[in-house]
Amino acid sequence: MADKKIAVIGLGQLGSAIAKKLAKRGIEVLAIDRNEHFIDEIADSVAVAVALDATEKKALLSVDIQSFDAVVVAIGEDFEQLLLTTTLLMDLGVKRIMARARGKNQQLILQKIGINEVFLPEEEVGINVAEHLINPSIVSFLDLPENFCIMEIHAPEGIIGQSLAEIKMRRLHSINLVTTMKSRKNSHKTISGIPTGDTIIEKEDVLVLFGKRTNIERFIETNQR
Known part of the structure; x- marks a missing residue:
């Protein structure tokens, strides 16, 4: 477990939570986001935090992204950016890719391009809230x-x-x-x-x-x- 290396791309509330949880479990975490403010906030909690554009192939190669055991793409607001990032990761031969989707349509698109591990956090939270209300x-x-x-x-x-x-x-x-x-x-x-x-x-x-x-x-x- 401790020898695993996982990258998390997109450090909003969800991505940051995933990265910090993995780090606490002894995983070597690379945290990636365009926004330097997010990088500064998480830098002390993970092994490496880097500000870069994950839609740029050279940028991903610069951190040796293909050597990681898994990459979590937690980009939430810009679906086009998420698609470009996941496509590049596939082209680079990343072993395992997990991607966030906001709704069934995004989930379907990601699955169509070959991303088998797709998670829908908003839907899962919504279901839990509904069940708790009932x-x-x-x-x-x-x-x-x-x-x-x-x-x-x-x-x-x-x-x-x-x-x-x-x-x-x-x-x-x-x-x-x-x-x-x-x-x-x-x-x-x-x-x-x-x-x-x-x-x-x-x-x-x-x-x-x-x-x-x-x-x-x-x-x-x-x-x-």
Whole structure:
């Protein structure tokens, strides 16, 4: 992991967050943006930060971009610039390219030119907000094939103080508790580890559940007071 080198192009709020998170995980990060102000802001958080125009082939070659294990293109405002950048990266033989899209049309265009790893952060945030509005117990979720999902939820009131053995989550609802998390100051959460039958659900717990979405939703509804 520590030997990996990843470049992030586009240092708006999203790109900066990705670059800093990677750096904290021990990845050697090259941060790239046209705007020197963004470079100055992130310089102390990553291995290398460079102000250059990523739509210029010579500029990309100057940082040996093709030697990186992956390049994340997080340009948000200028789709033409994003397209030019990703096309150049493909021409230069970059091993792995992840690109940001703003909407399904941009996603389709990127996939058509050969970018298989496309992420839509605004859509993902929007879906999570909508789900939370519908059911305030849901913190976040990840949809998986065949209606399965991994979902973080606030512990329903009906199970607080009970042990996992008493709740019979798997037997009654066909869902599994992966772990519990404790909320701390500044929204920080600490993972409690692998649960056992003796694990007691507490009021401030966030439960990480795996199972069919319909089963998890039924479990929440059944145990709300």
